[in-house]
Amino acid sequence: MLFEELHLRNVSIRPAHILAPMAGITDTVFRRFIKRLGGCGLIMTEFVSSEAMVRQNIRSRRYLYYAEEERPITAQIFGADPDHLADAARMIEDLGFDIVDLNLGCPAKKVVKCGGSGLLRDLPLLKTIFQKIRAAVSIPFTAKIRSGWSDDEIVALQVARMAEDCGVEAIAIHPRTRLQGYSGHARWDIIAEVKASVRIPVIGNGDVMAPEDAQALRSATNCDAVMIGRAAPTNPWIFRQMESFARTGAYENPSDADRYQLIRDYYAMLVEEEMHGAIGKMKQFASWFTHGVRNGTELRRGVQSAQSPQEVLARVDDFFGTMLSAGPASLQPAISQK
Secondary structure (H helix, E strand, O other): OOOOOEEEOOEEEOOOEEEOOOOOOOOHHHHHHHHHHOOOOEEEOOOEEHHHHHOOOHHHHHHOOOOHHHOOEEEEEEOOOHHHHHHHHHHHHHOOOOEEEEEEOOOOHHHHOOOHHHHHHOHHHHHHHHHHHHHHOOOOEEEEEEEEOOOOOEOHHHHHHHHHHOOOOEEEEEEEEOOOOOOOOOOHHHHHHHHOOOOOOEEEEOOOOOHHHHHHHHHHHOOOEEEEOOHHHHOOOHHHHHHHHHHHOOOOOOOHHHHHHHHHHHHHHHHHOOOOOHHHHHHHHHHHHOOOOOOHHHHHHHHHOOOOHHHHHHHHHHHHHHHOOOOHHHOOOOOOOO
16 A cells, blocks of 8 residues: 555554644544544644643643544644643643644644744754653654745754654654745655655655545655645545555545535534534535535535524435435445444
8 A cells, every 4th residue: 555554653553644633623523524434544633732731721621532433643732832842742641642743833823923833943942842742751752844934944854853863753744834824835845855864754744635646745755654634624535535546546536425425424423422513513614525516505505504503404405305316314324433
């Protein structure tokens, strides 16, 4: 297989396909949803503020909830105070997470002020943070970085070498700068340069929207694993597709019936979990999950104007009931509980 397996000490990531941490997206319901679809070897929490953790903030506790079926699972933290980050990492270990990850990539202004990609401009402080976290925990410690702050401040190689020296056990690289945001193209040559210069595993991230892109990323960089972010909400099947493509050279695209079952399953999970803000999540994901659905605009309008989760489900059923010749009862579940 293309990215068959990655070992971080006692943690086996198989296949070496990783769901990127995404604020407002990768909560426990979405993570379990992705795992049940298949093909994803490691999932990560939304990033959590170390400052909020040390203050025992209720929201941070919600971000750090996970179920056993999500394993292996990484908790990602951010911040700029070395001691508080070390304390947060200890909490992560005490909560039973398999891996702790440091966010050095978020470009959002409110995060940059207190960590994220802002730390790429202060390498002495970052070195202290690496050392403090490494000394604080016994579980694997990884980091996710951007290439640098700007085109004039590309520091991915320096950071990767420093991370390796400090005991960080893998590094994920999104080779865009902080100022670039999500515009332009990811510079895979930076991933290749880092991979050729360090001994720790290098995880490639950026512009992988289809299985063919994952193959191209591997060919261009020789990276050890692939991390998928923005493609996952619009195509949650991508991990399974990559696994199939690596094994057989082909993969299936979802049918309208598959998309109906996908939306139905995810929304049902939100209702079953009595997820905080379920109606908001349903409306948020409607724009992503209807990507590629015929007349999807009509469905999105119906979901956005609904007043309750039950009304959302009814409108989804009505929309697809009209589209498909078979009714909902004849469709087989696309996701099975492990």
